[in-house]
Amino acid sequence: MSGKDLSVLLAVILIVAMLIIPFPPWLLSILILINITLALLVLLTTMNMSEPLQFSIFPSLLLLLTLFRLGLNVSTTRSILSTGEAGGVVHTFGTFVVGGNIVVGLVVFLILIIIQFIVITKGAERVSEVAARFTLDAMPGKQMSIDADLNAGIISEHEARERREKVSREADFYGSMDGASKFVKGDAIAGIIIVLINLIFGIVIGVMQLDLSVADSAAKFSLLTVGDGLVSQIPALLISTATGIVVTRAASDGNLGKDITTQLFAYPKMLYVTGGTIFLLGLFTPISNLLTIPIALLLCFGGYMISRTPETSKELLQETEEELETGEMKSPESVVSLLNVDPIEFEFGYGLIPLADANQGGDLLDRIVMIRRQLAIELGLVIPVVRIRDNIQLQPNEYRLKIKGNEMARGELLLDHYLAMSPGIDDDSIEGIDTIEPSFGLPAKWITEEMKEQAEIFGYTVVDPPSVVSTHITEVIKGNAHELIGRQETKQLIDHLNESYPILVEEVTPNPLSVGEVQKVLAKLLKENVSIRNLPIIFETLADFGKVTSDTDLLTEYVRQALARQITNQFSQANDSLKVVTLSGKIEKLIADGIQQTEHGNYLSIDPGMSQGILESIASQVEQLSLIEQTPIVLCSPAVRMYVRQLTERYFPQIPILSYNELEANVEVQSVGVVNID
Secondary structure, three states: OOHHHHHHHHHHHHHHHHHHOOOOHHHHHHHHHHHHHHHHHHHHHHHHOOOHHHHOOHHHHHHHHHHHHHHHHHHHHHHHHHHOOOOHHHHHHHHHHHOOOHHHHHHHHHHHHHHHHHHHHHHHHHHHHHHHHHHHHHHHHHHHHHHHHHHOOOOOHHHHHHHHHHHHHHHHHHHHHHHHHHHHHHHHHHHHHHHHHHHHHHHHHHHHOOOOOHHHHHHHHHHHHHHHHHHHHHHHHHHHHHHHHHHHOOOOOOOHHHHHHHHHOOOOHHHHHHHHHHHHHHHHOOOOHHHHHHHHHHHHHHHHHHHHHHHHHHHHHHHHHHHHHHOOOOOHHHHHHHHOOOOEEEEEOHHHHHHHOHHHOOOHHHHHHHHHHHHHHHHOOOOOOEEEEEOOOOOOOEEEEEEOOEEEEEEEOOOOOEEEEOOOOOOOOOOOEEEEOOOOOOEEEEEOHHHHHHHHHOOOEEEOHHHHHHHHHHHHHHHOHHHHOOHHHHHHHHHHHHHHOHHHHHHHOOOOOOHHHHHHHHHHHHHOOOOOOOHHHHHHHHHHHOOOOOOHHHHHHHHHHHOHHHHHHHHOOOOOOEEEEEEOHHHHHHHHHOEEEEOOEEEEOOOHHHHHHHHHHHHHHHHHHHHOOOOOOEEEOOOOHHHHHHHHOOOOOOOOEEEHHHOOOOOOEEEEEEEOOO
């Protein structure tokens, strides 16, 4: 336990001791000075904070200080009533304030009580109650605002997490302050009661036990009572003021002193008006001009000095704006910030602003959230936030999607139309604007809302514009997911896996495989649309074969075979055979013979004429399958699978290339074509 922790515990024990054990007057004097010091320190701290959460411990500290003050009250009351003394501090305060007149002392003390209880404490209590209620009511809106900024790419996930924590802490803080303000109110009431007890019972004890006259007893105990009340209520007044400052702080750019001077003197002309008013007050009333004229001159001089400052600030601001417009800012920060490239950007013309504007009914931000969740489940990859912005360089109804600064897709939307995709046979009665469906390249039409019902009757698939663009974004991100996973993203996935499988992660990385080598394996899987969500199986395989080879191509093949059940379920339908196109033995031998092994890895090297023939044969088989509405799948032996993929990925990137070892033994495979060359 540190010294700071121990000091707080000892302070709490001291509070308990004051309630039970009689303390000597000299020790009470020390504790009273400590109480005043702490109250002043708390007040100055609250004045120098820029927002309440910077002093989040205040509600608990307020409770401890209140208990400390009440403990002192109990100790001083015990000392006053038992010995007629309470230390030099109490006696000094009483003598100084009473000044030989007990009535004046009691009046001054009562005024302090009224100020604290009626003005400061009651106001702080009300503000605390309203602030707590409004903060809790505003929480859902603040959370939605954070989600919207995150989806728009304005803030990162780390910043969003910090802002959510801040919102939660604000709610807890103001809720605590609402309760803590009740302690302040109770402390003020207790102060009044304790003073009455000291005064009444002190006079009784002085007369009955100390053999004093009523006048002497009243004089003695009134002085002690007033002194005790003052040394108690002055710190209480400071703490009440600090409570009021904490709960009334709103938007702020600095501490209280800076805010007051900045905002109070924000309008220098008002100082001239105020100075003129004070001058007229001395001119037309009996108030001496010797008092009013210096104050009026001081106000006018202050207004003149303050009014000169904005001129310089305004000129500097104008120069800064001109530099920004001409691009002449020379600070390194202004240039470095331009080097950042967003992982995913969605830009649109001004005609598509209603698509993203929630005030106009746009739900694109919500759809982006759902897309990221959907792809996280399907691919096992946390998709970066999508930065959404309008771009006047695009056509009004045009949009484009960029990944790492490169344009990956472009499309056009008509917000007042629906996209109708033909069932195969077009109907001439369905009129619209011919177009191409952006996600899959199918022929389609933009039709009006009046034509929507008729198109659905004729079997057309009718989709609204937000769904069109959402599907397009989903497919583009899914097709380029391998570009979104870098070493940093891989490290995040590894750290997440490490929480549940620390031994497994330790066996894979950093030895025998680096984060970069793991990233290459995951990227190769994603490039062929294989989900990496099942990281434990992937890492089990890497742990088994990572010590044998560091060739990421071979490791990827081993991982694919370990994910055989997942791959089988991905491409096969329940109670249905898997229809595939196989490679002839001649083709497989040709490819196997063309594998060249080098120290930098293996690659395929075959005659260009042979390559062209294989590709043409695959294209022919794919075309035949398309006519019978079958998804083309090429099946080959494990030894050549990745080389067949290398051969076909440029021309047929969407065609899955599977090996026999990547299919479950219980799945029925039906060959519907053979790739061969003459």
